[in-house]
Amino acid sequence: MIIAPSLLAANFGRLGGEVARVNASGAEWLHLDIMDGHFVPYISFGPVVVKTLRPLSRLFFDVHLMCSKPAILLEPFAQAGASQLNIHVELGDAVTPLLWRIKSLGKRVGLVVNPPTSVALVEPFLAQIDHLLIMTVNPGFGGQSFIYEMLPKIQQAAAWRRERNLSYSIAVDGGVDFKTAVECAHAGADTFISGTTLFGQRNLGAAVRKLRKLVEAPSLEGRGCHKRAAGEGS
Ligand code: DX5
Ligand code: ZN
Numbered sequence: 381m382i383i384a385p386s387l388l389a390a391n392f393g394r395l396g397g398e399v400a401r402v403n404a405s406g407a408e409w410l411h412l413d414i415m416d417g418h419f420v421p422y423i424s425f426g427p428v429v430v431k432t433l434r435p436l437s438r439l440f441f442d443v444h445l446m447c448s449k450p451a452i453l454l455e456p457f458a459q460a461g462a463s464q465l466n467i468h469v470e471l472g473d474a475v476t477p478l479l480w481r482i483k484s485l486g487k488r489v490g491l492v493v494n495p496p497t498s499v500a501l502v503e504p505f506l507a508q509i510d511h512l513l514i515m516t517v518n519p520g521f522g523g524q525s526f527i528y529e530m531l532p533k534i535q536q537a538a539a540w541r542r543e544r545n546l547s548y549s550i551a552v553d554g555g556v557d558f559k560t561a562v563e564c565a566h567a568g569a570d571t572f573i574s575g576t577t578l579f580g581q582r583n584l585g586a587a588v589r590k591l592r593k594l595v596e597a598p599s600l601e602g603r604g605c606h607k608r609a610a611g612e613g614s
Pocket of ligand 1: 555
C-alpha cells in the first residue's frame with residue numbers, strides 16, 4: 381500500500397517545511413497537483429516549484445496534470461524531477477501520444493479518470509500504463525466529499541488487472557479519509573492520495589501510520605459502509 385499526501389493541502393507559506401514533514405511521515409509518495417485554470421478552474425503551481433522542492437526530498441514525486449495541454453508540460457515537469465506523470469483520459473485523441481511521450485521521458489506513466497467519465501474509456505490503455513488514478517471527487521479543489529459511486533470503478537480496474545495479469549497501481553484521489561480509504565482498499569485500491577485529512581493532523585506521521593494500518597487491515601465497519609454505498613445493504 382502506498383500513502384501519498386497531497387501537497388495542495390499544505391501551508392504554501394512554508395512549502396519546504398511541509399515537504400520535510402512528509403519526508404519524516406513514513407509516506408512513500410508526494411502527490412503534486414498541477415492545475416492550469418482551464419482543464420480545471422483553479423491554478424496551483426508549476427515546474428519551478430517542483431524543481432525547488434526536489435532537492436529537499438527523496439520521496440517519489442507523483443505529478444497530477446489537471447491541464448488541457450499537458451504536451452507542453454511533460455518535459456518541464458520531467459526535468460523538474462517528477463517520478464511519475466499523470467494525464468487525464470478526458471483528453472481523447474491526445475492520450476496515446478501523451479502516454480508514449482511520458483514513457484520516452486523515462487517516467488512512470490499514469491492515466492486519470494474523472495468522476496463523470498466512464499471507466500471503459502481507460503480500458504484500451506491498460507497495457508500501456510503503470511498507474512491508474514480514479515478521481516473520487518471532481519478535480520480542481522481539495523477538501524471535497526468523496527463520491528461513493530466511484531467504488532465500482534475501482535472494482536472494475538482491479539478485475540481487469542487480475543484477469544489480464546497486468547500490474548498497474550490503482551490510486552484514489554479526493555475526499556480520501558480514514559473511512560473512505562478503507563472502502564477503497566476493499567474495492568481494490570492500493571495507492572491512497574490524501575490532502576486535507578493528512579495535512580489537517582498535527583502529527584502527520586501518526587496520521588500516515590493510522591491510514592496505512594486501516595487500509596492494510598480493512599475493518600468490519602468499513603465493509604459495512606461499502607455495502608451501503610454499493611446498495612447491497614440497509
Ligand atoms: C483534487 C486533487 C487532489 C486533492 C485531494 O483536484 O487532485 O489531489 O489534493 O485533496 P483532498 O484529500 O483534500 O480531497
Ligand atoms: Zn490530485
